[in-house]
Amino acid sequence: MNQDTQEQTKDRLRPLPRWIFMSRWLQAPLYMGLIVAQVVYVIQFWRELVHLIGMMVSKGGTTETEIMLIVLGLIDVVMISNLLVMVIVGGWETFVSRLELKNHPDQPEWLSHVNAGVLKVKLATAIIGISSIHLLKTFINAEHLDDKTLLWQTLIHLTFVISALAIAYTETLLAKAKKI
DSSP, X not given: OOHHHHHHHHHOOOHHHHHHHHGGGGGHHHHHHHHHHHHHHHHXXXXXXXXXXXXXXXXXXXXXXXXXXXXXXXXXXXHHHHHHHIIXXXXXXXXXXXXXXXXXXXXXXXXXGOOHHHHHHHHHHHHHHHHHHHHHHHHHTGXXXXXXXXXXXXXXXXXXXXXXXXXXXXXXXXXXXXXX
């Protein structure tokens, strides 16, 4: 047996491990579905923007609060879309297959060092940002909501913040342990 044949035999997986490894491709339709969901968010963004412009033109203007709420809605859509990009690109790269974007001019900076831990921290941070936008919208509309709703939304937001801090701390401990 020559050396090439020995290396090919070593690299070949047994049937069960090969099937288990190949099962990662079952996630491909899930990521395609998330891309479709992102298209839905693009449509939602344009609807909201047209609504804002329509309010300005037809009513001859609107209140600052109404404008702020619609703009916060637009920001919310963009942040959710950013979250989708992180999950789609980072998840595919981490769990399915390499995208081979090395040295590509459009490669996101964070993708060069993405792993499951980094992805978790980035997602938790994005969720906090989205939650913050929702909480800000709630406080702007506070006079129309009861105290119980305000309290629960604040507690849920704080839960997201504490969870993200715990995830980041855990990832820091794991990174330190790997260096030892």
